[in-house]
Amino acid sequence: MSETARLTVDGKTFELPIVVGSEGERAIDISRLRRQTGLVTLDPGFVNTANCRSAITFVDGERGVLRYRGIPVEQLAEHSTFVETTYLLINGRLPTQEQLNQFSVLLNDHSMVHEDMRAFFEHYPRSAHPMGILSSMVNALRAFYPKIPERSQEEEINITVTRLLSKVRTMAAMSYKIFRGHRVVLPRHDLTYAANFLNMMFDSPVRPYIIDEEAVTALNIFWILHADHEQNCSTSAVRLVGSARVNLYAAISAGICALWGPLHGGANQAVVEMLNQIHEAGGDLEPFLARARDRNDPFRLMGFGHRVYKTYDPRGRIMKEVCHRILGKITRKDPLLEIAQRLEEVALKDPYFIDHNLYPNIDFYSGILLRALGIPLNMFTVMFAIGRLPGWISQWKESFEDPDWKISRPRQIYVGPQKQDYVPMKDR
Ligand code: SDX
Numbered sequence: 001m002s003e004t005a006r007l008t009v010d011g012k013t014f015e016l017p018i019v020v021g022s023e024g025e026r027a028i029d030i031s032r033l034r035r036q037t038g039l040v041t042l043d044p045g046f047v048n049t050a051n052c053r054s055a056i057t058f059v060d061g062e063r064g065v066l067r068y069r070g071i072p073v074e075q076l077a078e079h080s081t082f083v084e085t086t087y088l089l090i091n092g093r094l095p096t097q098e099q100l101n102q103f104s105v106l107l108n109d110h111s112m113v114h115e116d117m118r119a120f121f122e123h124y125p126r127s128a129h130p131m132g133i134l135s136s137m138v139n140a141l142r143a144f145y146p147k148i149p150e151r152s153q154e155e156e157i158n159i160t161v162t163r164l165l166s167k168v169r170t171m172a173a174m175s176y177k178i179f180r181g182h183r184v185v186l187p188r189h190d191l192t193y194a195a196n197f198l199n200m201m202f203d204s205p206v207r208p209y210i211i212d213e214e215a216v217t218a219l220n221i222f223w224i225l226h227a228d229h230e231q232n233c234s235t236s237a238v239r240l241v242g243s244a245r246v247n248l249y250a251a252i253s254a255g256i257c258a259l260w261g262p263l264h265g266g267a268n269q270a271v272v273e274m275l276n277q278i279h280e281a282g283g284d285l286e287p288f289l290a291r292a293r294d295r296n297d298p299f300r301l302m303g304f305g306h307r308v309y310k311t312y313d314p315r316g317r318i319m320k321e322v323c324h325r326i327l328g329k330i331t332r333k334d335p336l337l338e339i340a341q342r343l344e345e346v347a348l349k350d351p352y353f354i355d356h357n358l359y360p361n362i363d364f365y366s367g368i369l370l371r372a373l374g375i376p377l378n379m380f381t382v383m384f385a386i387g388r389l390p391g392w393i394s395q396w397k398e399s400f401e402d403p404d405w406k407i408s409r410p411r412q413i414y415v416g417p418q419k420q421d422y423v424p425m426k427d428r
Contacts (some may be wrong), residue, residue, distance in 0.1 A: 009037055019192075023058055029197035040411040041053050044063060047307070050231070051239070052402070056089060057230045061308035062193040066315065069093070077318050082223040083107065083193045086165060086390035089228055109210065109310065110159075110166040111176060114144040121171075121178045130175060130382045131260040137171050138164070139253035145270065146245070157400075160248050169193065169388055172382050173200035197386075200333050202374060215373055217231070218326050225315040225362060226384050228391025234258035237285075238392045239399045243408040248396060255392045256385050262302075265363075265384040267375055271303035275336040287345055293352040303340075303364030304347060310357035319365040326372045339370050346407035374398060 001020040003155055005028045014036050017029040019426050027050050034040055043049045058067045066073040069088050076085050079387035088093045095103060124133055129261060143370060145163060176202075178185045185200045196218045203209035229235070237258035259265035290321055291299040306313060320379045327334055344360055370380050399405060 008035070009039060012037075016416040019053070023053075023060070034411075040413070045307075046236070051236065052231070052409070053404075054230065054395070054397065054398055056398060057091070057228045057391070059230050059308055061306070061310050064311040064314045066229070072426075073225060073314060074318065075362050076224050077221045080220075080224060081192070081194075082227070082387070085224045085227050089390045090161065090395040106162045107166040107193060108189055110163045110189070111170050113155065113167055113255075113277055117144060117171070118174070118178070118184065121175050124175075125181060129260070129351075130172070130379050131256060131266075131385070133175050134168070134172060134382055134385060135253045135256040135260070137175070138249055138256060139168065142247050142249040155393075157248070157397070159395075164252060164393065165389060166249070166305060168202065168386055169197045172379065172386060173197060176201055176376070188403075192216065195221070199372070209229075213324060214329050217374060218322050218369060221318065221322050221364065222383065223387035225318060226365075226387025226391075228388070228394065231395075232264070232307075232386065233261070235392055235395050238396050240408040242396045242399060243405065245407075248393070251396055252389070252392055254399060255388070259385055259388065260381060263300075265381045265388070267302050267361075267363035268367045268370070268380040268384060271340075271363050272336060272371065272380070274302045274376055275339050275367075278339050279335055283339060285346055286297045289346065289350065289352075293350075301343075301347065301353075301358070303360055304353065304362045305356070305365075307359040309359065309361060312359045315362040316360040316364050319362060319369060320360075322366050323369050323372065326369060334368060334371060336371070338363060340368060 003020070004015040005018055005024075007014045016033065019027045019029050019046070021027075022173035024116055028042055041049070053154075056069065056072070059065065068076060068085065069092055070096075071088070076088075083104060084095060087100065091413065117137065117140065120137065124136075142252055145160075174184050182204065185203045185394060187200060190198055191211070195211050198219065199209050199211065232253040233241075238251045240246070241254040259284070262270045275423050276289070278285060281287070288299075288301065292301040292304075293295045323337060327337060344364070347358065350360075367377075367380050367386070370383055371377075375383060
């Protein structure tokens with residue numbers, strides 16, 4: 001007999017089923033609440049609301065646990081590659097060597113971008129933010145690669161997924177080169193996914209890029225750590241837009257726009273801007289900590305806090321280790337790493353941060369790693385988007401195949417004026 005919750009309203013008691021997840025999480029199923037009681041629930045920001053059952057990613061915010069299809073992210077960061085983790089997220093299991101080879105060949109075959117898109121990039125305003133460019137270009141992919149009626153729905157989805165995974169990386173590097181007035185570097189068949197991206201970004205006829213295996217490993221780990229995070233803001237945007245049965249390119253473009261926000265994926269850029277401000281102000285942390293503690297000040301300590309993690313973000317811990325490894329190898333000291341470490345030390349002992357369960361999140365150290373890899377500041381969130389793409393796709397596919405699927409359409413509580421008549425202009 002499944003558990004129920006009792007709700008008593010206007011003297012009547014209703015039994016609501018309790019749903020239990022595979023890790024013991026429990027939810028009150030309110031899918032029939034309005035029909036039974038005439039009531040809806042109110043939950044700004046969906047802080048207490050689950051919008052789906054999902055088998056993709058498990059996050060335990062109290063214990064700092066993150067698993068993709070049951071595998072701890074620490075093990076994937078240590079043993080896997082971004083392409084293999086992408087296969088795991090989208091297909092629900094680790095690939096055999098043959099499956100991985102086939103997947104890599106497919107990604108290679110679809111890594112070029114339609115030549116007409118180059119004109120698109122070339123005429124985009126130079127002041128545009130790379131996230132705005134990326135969301136436009138991803139949305140444009142449907143126009144350049146229209147649906148082919150003869151293809152089955154499954155074939156159409158598989159080729160669209162492969163195109164997105166492979167071309168987003170090429171488009172990001174392409175826009176970087178074009179915006180600097182440099183010649184576009186095409187993807188190479190003999191390079192792996194991450195090495196290809198670094199080569200497309202940094203190779204030039206006068207200074208050939210030498211593949212740095214340490215940097216390739218660091219980039220794989222960076223993208224693995226960003227690959228999915230259950231129902232975050234941008235994934236929820238992909239699911240919501242996708243629920244209208246629009247094409248996948250458009251749903252992903254919506255996810256890119258949501259991720260652009262400084263409270264979400266844009267935080268990695270905002271963290272480095274904040275650390276730069278502290279550095280340029282002489283390195284004194286207190287003025288920034290005082291603003292963060294001040295409830296009347298909208299300033300937030302970027303890279304700290306999380307809707308779900310109420311302890312150290314496990315991804316932030318791994319990112320910090322990779323920063324030290326990469327910077328140690330490059331031997332170029334980054335003053336921002338020293339400031340970030342001091343800020344972390346002070347904040348973790350500060351009563352305000354302790355009381356509010358504010359710990360470094362994934363964005364706190366990721367920007368320092370991207371700096372060490374030579375990625376320009378305004379492309380930091382694009383790097384997050386490339387990493388999150390397999391997560392968005394896997395979550396979209398799960399909702400697309402969900403037998404309980406409905407178009408997402410939340411209710412509201414109306415608090416506006418009651419009925420009133422139109423007032424002619426002469427009487428206003
Ligand atoms: C990502 O959801 C995901 O999974 C996202 C993500 C993913 O992988 O997809 O993990 C990626 O987006 C990480 C978060 C990156 N954002 C930042 O680093 C921006 C700074 N962080 C904050 O804006 C904030 O912590 C959020 C947005 C991340 C979470 O905000 P919540 O859960 O809505 O919490 P809140 O804003 O209601 O804050 C609760 C309290 C408030 O104080 P009180 O009014 O209760 O006294 O905590 C305070 C806030 O003022 N607070 C902070 C703070 N974060 C929360 N105070 C100072 N600095 C901060 N960073």
